[in-house]
């Protein structure tokens with residue numbers, strides 16, 4: 001069976017990430033992906049989970065407490081500032097990251113991810129990504145501002161050097177109402 005978008009996003013991360021590694025949830029929201037990543041890397045691994053909304057950080061905190069996870073650092077800041085939370089040398093290696101773009105369901109639809117900070121975050125993570133590491137971006141684009149973000153990211157990724165990165169697009173082209181799709185970037189070489 002063809003996997004749905006969220007299942008496929010998790011499948012790709014499962015394939016790329018190993019136990020004990022450091023990973024990033026760039027848009028933690030209600031913490032679904034944070035919890036998934038936390039289990040994937042195990043107790044000796046590390047998850048950095050970002051969100052600009054206090055409510056999202058609180059919801060994710062609750063989620064990880066409920067599941068007794070101890071390997072998550074919650075960061076109430078924009079993913080545009082990820083570099084502040086990683087050592088400046090490229091030694092701090094990241095093996096995977098996920099972005100769920102757009103707004104938090106059942107919350108303020110005006111608080112959305114934006115092209116500039118999303119692209120800054122992607123570029124920062126790419127610098128720290130280990131070989132074969134993977135960034136998965138779930139692109140929701142049906143909301144106001146979504147189309148601009150989608151186009152800016154596609155344009156940016158289109159120009160990534162094919163010797164260094166493989167960039168995949170996965171989505172269902174016969175679904176109505178601007179269905180989300182996946183962009184995944186795998187590092188082939190430094």
Ligand SMILES: C[S@@+](CC[C@H](N)C(=O)[O-])C[C@H]1O[C@@H](n2cnc3c(N)ncnc32)[C@H](O)[C@@H]1O
Pocket residue numbers: 026027028029030031032033034050051052053056077078079080100101102103104105111112113114117118
């Ligand atoms: C689609 S939701 C994420 C859903 C989440 N993955 C989950 O499992 O519930 C998008 C999230 O991105 C957050 N966000 C928007 N701009 C951001 C930024 N610059 N940095 C970090 N988070 C941001 C929003 O507050 C919102 O919670």
